Amino acid sequence: MVLAFTVASLVARSDIQASTERTLRREILGEMTSLQDEVLRQGEGRLPVTLQRRTRLWRGFEYELIRPGQGAVAGRLDAGAGQSGWSVVSGRGKWGLGKTFLSFAQKTPSGALLIVGKNLFDLQQEMQTVTWRLAGAGFIGAMLCLGVWMVFAQETWRRLAIISDTADHVTAGDLSVRVPGAKARRRDDIDDLGDALNQMLDRIQGLIGQLRQVTTDVAHDLRTPLFRMRQKLERLERAKDLPLAHREAVGVLQDDLLELLRTFDALLKLSEIEGANLANDGVEVDVEEVARRVAEAFRPDIEDSGRTLAVEASPVTVKGHPDLLAQLVANLIENAMRHTPVGSALTVGAGVTAHGACLWVADNGPGIEPHLRQAVLAPYFRLSESRNSPGSGLGLSIVAAIAARHQARLRLDDNGPGLRVTADFDQAA
Amino acid sequence: MQALGTIEAPVEDQGRKGLRILVVEDDASVAMELSSSLGAAGHDIIVVDDGLAALDTAASAIFDVMVVDRLLPHLNGEALVRALRTRGVSTPVLFVTALGTIADRVAGLESGADDYLVKPFAFEELHARVKALGRRNPGSEAELIRLRCSDLLMNRLDRRVFWDGAEVDLLPLEYRLLEVLLLNAGQPVTRMMLLEQVWGFRFDPRTNIVETHISRMRSKLEEAGGQRLIRTIRGAGYVITPPPPIAH
Numbered sequence: 001m002v003l004a005f006t007v008a009s010l011v012a013r014s015d016i017q018a019s020t021e022r023t024l025r026r027e028i029l030g031e032m033t034s035l036q037d038e039v040l041r042q043g044e045g046r047l048p049v050t051l052q053r054r055t056r057l058w059r060g061f062e063y064e065l066i067r068p069g070q071g072a073v074a075g076r077l078d079a080g081a082g083q084s085g086w087s088v089v090s091g092r093g094k095w096g097l098g099k100t101f102l103s104f105a106q107k108t109p110s111g112a113l114l115i116v117g118k119n120l121f122d123l124q125q126e127m128q129t130v131t132w133r134l135a136g137a138g139f140i141g142a143m144l145c146l147g148v149w150m151v152f153a154q155e156t157w158r159r160l161a162i163i164s165d166t167a168d169h170v171t172a173g174d175l176s177v178r179v180p181g182a183k184a185r186r187r188d189d190i191d192d193l194g195d196a197l198n199q200m201l202d203r204i205q206g207l208i209g210q211l212r213q214v215t216t217d218v219a220h221d222l223r224t225p226l227f228r229m230r231q232k233l234e235r236l237e238r239a240k241d242l243p244l245a246h247r248e249a250v251g252v253l254q255d256d257l258l259e260l261l262r263t264f265d266a267l268l269k270l271s272e273i274e275g276a277n278l279a280n281d282g283v284e285v286d287v288e289e290v291a292r293r294v295a296e297a298f299r300p301d302i303e304d305s306g307r308t309l310a311v312e313a314s315p316v317t318v319k320g321h322p323d324l325l326a327q328l329v330a331n332l333i334e335n336a337m338r339h340t341p342v343g344s345a346l347t348v349g350a351g352v353t354a355h356g357a358c359l360w361v362a363d364n365g366p367g368i369e370p371h372l373r374q375a376v377l378a379p380y381f382r383l384s385e386s387r388n389s390p391g392s393g394l395g396l397s398i399v400a401a402i403a404a405r406h407q408a409r410l411r412l413d414d415n416g417p418g419l420r421v422t423a424d425f426d427q428a429a
Numbered sequence: 430m431q432a433l434g435t436i437e438a439p440v441e442d443q444g445r446k447g448l449r450i451l452v453v454e455d456d457a458s459v460a461m462e463l464s465s466s467l468g469a470a471g472h473d474i475i476v477v478d479d480g481l482a483a484l485d486t487a488a489s490a491i492f493d494v495m496v497v498d499r500l501l502p503h504l505n506g507e508a509l510v511r512a513l514r515t516r517g518v519s520t521p522v523l524f525v526t527a528l529g530t531i532a533d534r535v536a537g538l539e540s541g542a543d544d545y546l547v548k549p550f551a552f553e554e555l556h557a558r559v560k561a562l563g564r565r566n567p568g569s570e571a572e573l574i575r576l577r578c579s580d581l582l583m584n585r586l587d588r589r590v591f592w593d594g595a596e597v598d599l600l601p602l603e604y605r606l607l608e609v610l611l612l613n614a615g616q617p618v619t620r621m622m623l624l625e626q627v628w629g630f631r632f633d634p635r636t637n638i639v640e641t642h643i644s645r646m647r648s649k650l651e652e653a654g655g656q657r658l659i660r661t662i663r664g665a666g667y668v669i670t671p672p673p674p675i676a677h
Contacts, residue, residue: 220527227549234664265633272530296602297628300641323531327632334635391635 005138016130020123021102025086028104031061032116036106044110048074062101064115065108077101077117089117100124159190163197175205209275216271219264226264230257263392270379270394273324273401282320282406287350287357288313290322294329295348302333306342312349316357318425320406325359328402331395332361332421338391339383340365340418355426359408362420373412447471448493448563453483453509454525455501459548463496463525466552467559480504484512492520493563496555499526499537507540514541521562525555534631553665557619564613576611579671580654583611592653602627603646610659610669619666643667 039047051063051074063075072078077089089101103117162179169177178201179194236242237250291313302309318325329348336346340363347362368376368383375381379397399421403410408423450467454460455478464474475492477483480501487495487509499506510522522542526533529547537545544558576583580593588604590597599607605627610618620639624630628638640661647659659669 224549227551231551238663262633262635268529269632293628294630296600297630297638297642298634298636300645301636301638304641321531322629323631326630330630330632330634337636 002142005142009134009138013127013131013134017123017127020126024102024118024120024123025104028061028102028116028118031059032104032106032114035063035114035116036108039108044108044112047108047112047114051075060118062103062117062119064113064117066113066115068111073112075115077103077115084113088120156190159194163190163194166197170201175201175208177201212271212275216268219268219271223261223264226257226261230254230261233257259392263394266392266394266398269327270398270401273398273405283322284317285320285322285325287316287318287325287359290325291329291348291350291359294326294333298330298333298337302337302346305337307337307340308345310345310347312347312351314351316350316352318357318406318408320425324402324405328399328423329359329361331399335395335399335421336361336363336365336419339363344418353424355424357425358422359425360420360422362415362418364415364418367414367417367419368412370414376412377410447473448559449473449491450475450559450563451483451487451490451492451495451520452476453480453495453497453501453506454478455498459498463555467496467556470556472559478502480506480509483509487513487520488516488518494559495520495522496559497522497524497542499524499528499533506542507537510541523555523558523562525550531631551664553617554619554621557617557622557666560616561613561618561622564616573612576608576614578611578614578658578669579656581611581650581658583608592650595653597649597653599646599649602642603649606642606646607669610667614669617662617665617668622666639667 035047035050038050047065051065054061055063055076062077064072064077065074067073084105084107086102086104089103090099100120101117102120102123103115105113105115108114166177166179178198181191181194233250233254237247237254242250292311295309295311299309333346333348336344340346344363344365348360349362350357350359352358372383376383377396377400380393381396382391382393400410403423406423406425408425411420411422411424413420413422447470450472452460452463452467452474454463454476457478460476460478464476468474475486475490477486478501481503483497483501484504497506497509501509504512506524506526513520513522521544523544523546524537524542525546525548526537527548528537534545534547543562546555546558574585576585582591583589584591585608590599590604590607606623609623609626620637621633623639624633627642643659643661647657650659651657656672658672659667661667
């Protein structure tokens with residue numbers, strides 16, 4: 001835009017300059033013709049007087065008459081030697097610098113050189129004015145264009161921002177968002193982009209749903225035969241004449257099967273929590289009560305294992321599912337027990353912060369290194385030191401899923417020393 | 430029926446008191462398993478494979494417990510139970526179903542059922558729950574103010590426990606644990622039932638908190654009275670029962 005304006009202005013300017021110059025030349029030629037006419041009619045003798053008179057009358061021209069051998073005999077234009085034709089005489093002497101004249105020199109019948117010139121200063125002034133005017137107009141034009149463009153661009157940026165925002169929501173885990181549809185105006189490319197994104201999200205959601213269904217179906221289908229296997233092992237274990245070595249082997253098999261069944265149950269639970277199966281948004285849950293109840297449930301085991309438990313809970317409620325919140329706390333407590341040495345202190349707490357309710361479980365054990373804190377929430381992730389101990393690695397991912405279900409943010413922080421896992425319920429209550 | 434819950438017969442005798450059970454299940458093999466396993470435990474079983482037929486049967490005969498699948502032809506389990514409740518049939522209902530999500534359970538219980546078991550389940554679990562439901566006299570549980578087992582007495586009005594007159598100091602959770610066992614005295618109460626009724630957990634923690642609490646409570650009781658009343662039945666759960674009479 002700006003480029004176009006600049007080019008246009010330059011072209012216009014040179015046009016105007018050329019046209020003005022042509023006019024100037026015509027005027028000078030006209031004056032020369034008029035003088036030569038007078039010479040023809042009245043003779044050359046009166047020419048200096050004529051020049052003087054015309055100068056006094058100020059018709060806008062400057063003159064000079066150069067007689068061969070005598071130099072300049074009339075006129076103020078100090079053109080120097082000169083020759084016939086057009087030339088530009090720059091200011092000398094009494095004219096001072098900066099004054100230039102466009103002059104035309106022609107021989108008189110007697111051989112003298114008659115020069116008529118016009119000050120280019122005016123032309124230059126005019127050109128400057130024109131240039132400024134053009135620049136001004138160009139600038140205003142460019143600003144107008146910029147303004148209009150920005151108005152349209154704002155609208156475009158805004159719509160693109162909506163699409164970008166939708167994508168962010170999806171990345172954060174919410175597959176149910178969609179780009180809002182075109183309003184009652186003409187459809188354009190951005191609407192098409194939004195539509196394409198929506199269709200893609202539909203497809204992805206469908207695929208994930210299918211995948212989840214497959215996982216759930218597999219878990220369901222395998223649970224029954226595994227369960228039956230467990231029953232049979234239990235019956236076998238109770239057989240009176242079973243040799244000791246076999247009994248021990250049966251015990252190990254039972255433990256393995258139990259692990260398998262737990263893993264399937266956890267998978268199903270994870271699937272249920274993550275899916276849209278939780279029909280309602282929940283009820284008012286007394287989080288303090290949940291924290292205390294679950295903590296006290298684990299107290300005997302915590303104390304028997306040589307650790308201590310403190311409960312720091314104050315009254316607070318959130319909208320949610322009491323069963324799931326209880327499981328969240330329980331999983332975190334079991335996690336803390338599993339990853340701290342004997343003698344560690346565990347704390348379970350619930351309270352209100354500036355942002356809303358929060359629920360936490362903390363310990364003063366070895367903690368988790370910062371770069372692993374996000375990774376531990378992923379399904380099946382096991383810290384290297386617990387790789388061979390029982391457990392599916394799904395416990396924390398269930399915690400994360402329950403937190404997400406409640407629109408709570410899960411934080412893993414350093415407890416100085418130890419680990420502190422907090423669920424911040426950022427509910428706009 | 431009973432103002433005082435006084436248990437004198439040992440566990441095995443309780444099994445003889447068979448319940449009349451209506452099983453509503455359209456899957457023939459599951460129905461067979463249910464009826465043979467419950468039958469073997471001494472109960473009288475009638476099987477119906479259709480929701481509408483079950484409505485007729487349940488409304489026209491007296492049953493102690495109903496075991497109902499949620500997915501049935503013609504009238505699904507929930508609608509069946511709702512219809513029964515509307516007609517004033519208060520027979521305890523246990524749903525057994527593959528529908529296992531939280532929402533499913535809530536919906537099932539809201540329709541008027543008393544308990545909910547998700548397939549697959551251990552038959553011991555089924556038996557324990559069926560017996561618990563069969564023992565329950567709707568509405569009268571609250572009337573059981575004093576529960577006794579041998580020299581142990583629980584006063585539910587002021588929530589105090591005595592062994593032979595001397596008070597036993599129990600924590601709230603331990604009290605509740607004992608209470609559930611006493612309400613089902615003589616019959617095994619499964620670990621899952623205890624997790625649900627004492628702690629409100631509908632999930633299964635890896636840590637066996639039930640066992641730990643039971644053993645702590647056992648120590649307190651044995652300190653007070655010197656007798657072991659609470660037995661662990663492997664695979665079935667925990668039961669509180671008077672000590673067997675000394676054989677002469």
